[in-house]
Amino acid sequence: MVNGTNTSGFGYDSSTHSVIAEPAVWDSYIQVHKEAGKWRNKIFPHYEDLCIIFGKDRAQGNKAKDFAQMEEDANNEEQSEQIEGGFEEQTTENEDSPNIGSKKRKKVDDVIKGITIAANLL
Incomplete structure (x- = not known):
């Protein structure tokens, strides 16, 4: 939802430590992913730390x-x-x-x- 080239209107606000998007974006996402509603307005204080741990340099494929x-x-x-x-x-x-x-x-x-x-x- 937040990282990558196609974030579909989602972003991350480091001051509030939460996923941000326009209400219409959230609504359409929740229609498809019903379980995602609980994450709306939820704070993620360790998001940036987890990005460091699980960032792009993580191995994939048969070398992982x-x-x-x-x-x-x-x-x-x-x-x-x-x-x-x-x-x-x-x-x-x-x-x-x-x-x-x-x-x-x-x-x-x-x-x-x-x-x-x-x-x-x-």
Whole structure:
């Protein structure tokens, strides 16, 4: 109704945080979309923030990913980095003290655990 090239007489008033249109435009739209009547004169205080989140740069088509796919990709990448990091720690661990690598690994594991918990909460 508000964005795009054909807004059909609708707009957004950032001072009132609401969808605006002439009464005749609203009336004709509601005749076709009966459920839209409840949105007339309703304020949308987070509309501009949502435009940033769901703006034009959102992926579409076969390259689009939902949250679950992005999380899976991030977990796979994280595991790959851990494996690579573990290999590097093992090679330096033999040269240095055996306790240094295990302390670093514990700190990294704690950070990863914290990030995973936070991501799951979100």
